Amino acid sequence: MSSPFAFDIQFSPRESAARDALDRVAEAEIGLFAGILCLTELEDRMARTVRPTFRASTYRLTFWLAENWWRLCWEPEADHLDWQLSHNLAAIGAGYLWPSLTFISDGEDVTLRMRSSTVAATEDIRYLVQQDLRISLDAWVSGVDRFIGAVIERMRTSGHKDTELEALWNEIQEERRDAQTARWRKLEALAGLDPGAESGAFLDTLLARQSEIGPSGLEELVAACKDATQATLNRLANIREHSASGLAMPNLESLRQRIHEQLNSKRVSNSLTEAQEPPWQRAYEVADAVRDDWALGSGAISNAQLAEALGAEQQLLLTPNASTLSPISAGFRDEHSGHFAVAIGARAPTGRRFAVARLLGDYLATSDAERLLPATTTKTARQKFQRAFAQQLLCPVEDLKAFLDTEHPSDDHIEEAxxxxxxxPLLIKTTLVNQGWLGREFLQAF
Structure with missing residues (x-):
């Protein structure tokens, strides 16, 4: 389950000799908490104590949070410096020793990735916590809102009214209240852009096509393709019209209806505790329901079984065609209930099986408003759901464990599985890592 923990940033003002007038008022002992867990616990070697807070400027921290607010809320994890500068507290700098705490959103939850210090013995402060903790996006937003509001009030009562921070935060609050502006800011963030960036002009054209794509589908494409989204859409539209492969699954809509009822029931039940199931857990439940509906039993699904269940030719699953190979794997839902076609971007047979399974899971879980169903490499909640569904459909965890029959699988075991x-083999390793059978270092070679 997602952690129901509240996110809280606490601070206690301290006397300061900082040169900057705002920093002198804003310096404080700052502690970041998820529930009762203190993320900022540190060793003070000079004082020979362990304490939960670090000394820094609350103004600098709040300004960084406000400046990056939209990206922190919506931009999925990426592997480049610009993303790190917008998501890791250590990027704030200004002479303070910030914790290496990264905020990673998938659109539903935020992972708080805290890393302990790797410092020389001569340095005075050493952060102690090494942990990834997942909380809801709503909990993260509430905690940041409270903190920024408290710091602004502190500045005002100390004689610093109408600061640049206050003006920026008021602007963000207005944008959040306006649905159209908030939608635009979210798409900018998904594209990895700062608010108002000139390079975001391409989003105008995309918004005009939202009805033919679907609101969530558009977001997934923007997150994956950035300014190449329009070209990707045009290529997918051509494939859809001329060469997409239709699937003919019997009783597809009745299965989909049951899955929607199952997912909606879970949402209602979980709303009472403010805790949501993570995407992988929902995906496992849906995949198990599909295997049950198809009467597949346990164990592997052969190519013939999969093709028959999908109402497709085995060639679709196993053999790429240069004329139909898609820039990404994608599904296409039309206005006629039960009509579903796919374009597969993978070339290898195992990759094509995995891709079509991802698209099936996405079709079953998404609403009719989603017309284009993209399968991408981004780390949004929707893509996490797709990947977990495909893994559990093709290689159920319990069946995998039974096949391996060892707690210490070797490379040969993994190849055999x-x-x-x-x-x-990467899917096998990823599954074992996610289940805690292998450490994450086993994925580094891939």
Missing amino acids: AAEFHVS
Whole structure:
């Protein structure tokens, strides 16, 4: 389950000799908490104590949070410096020793990734916590809102009214209240852009096509393709019209209806505790329901079984065609209930099986408003759901564990399991890492 913990940034003002007038008022002992867990616990070597707070400027912290607010809320994890500067507190600088705490959003939850210090013995402060903790996006937003509001009030009562921070925060609050502006800011963030960036002009054209794509589908494409989204859409539209492969699954809509009822029931139940199931857990439940509906039993699904269940030719699953190879894998839902076609971007047979399984899971879980169903490499909640669904459909965790029959699988074991379940060795390793059987270092070679 997602953590129901509240996110809280506490501060206690302290006397300061900082040169900047705002910093002199804003310096404080600052502690960041998720529930009762203190993320900022540190060792003060000079005082020979362990304490929960660090000394820094609350003004600098709040300004960084406000300046990056939209990206912190919506931009999925990426592997480049610009993303790090917008998501890791250590980027604030200004002479303070900030914790290495990264905020990673998937659109539903925020992972608080805290890393302990790796410092020389001569340095005075050493952060102690090494942990990834997932909280809801709503909890993160509430905690940031409270903190920024408290700091602004502190500045005002100390004689610093109408600061640049206050003006920026008021502007963000207005944008959040206006649905159209908030939608635009979200798309900018998904594209990895700062608010108002000139390079975001391409979003105008995309918004005009939202009805033919779907609101969530558009977001997924923007997050994955950035300024190449328009070109990707045009290529997918051509494939859809001329060469997409239709699937003919019997009783598809009745299965989809049951899955929607199952997911909606979970949402209602979980809303009472403010805790949501993570995407992988929802995906496992849906995949198990599909295997049950298809009467597949346990174990691997052969190519023939999968093709028959999908109402597709085995060639679609196994053999790429240069004329139909898609820039990304995508599904297409039209206005006629039960009509579903796919374009597969993967070339290898195991990759094509995985891609079509991802698209099936996405079709079953998304609403009719989603017309284009993209399968991308981004780390949004929707893509996490797709990948977990495909993994559990093709290689159920319990069946994998039974096949391996060891708590310390070797590379040979992993290769044998991949061949047994007709999936890639990477999928086997990723599953074992996610289940805690292997450490994350086992993925570094891939």
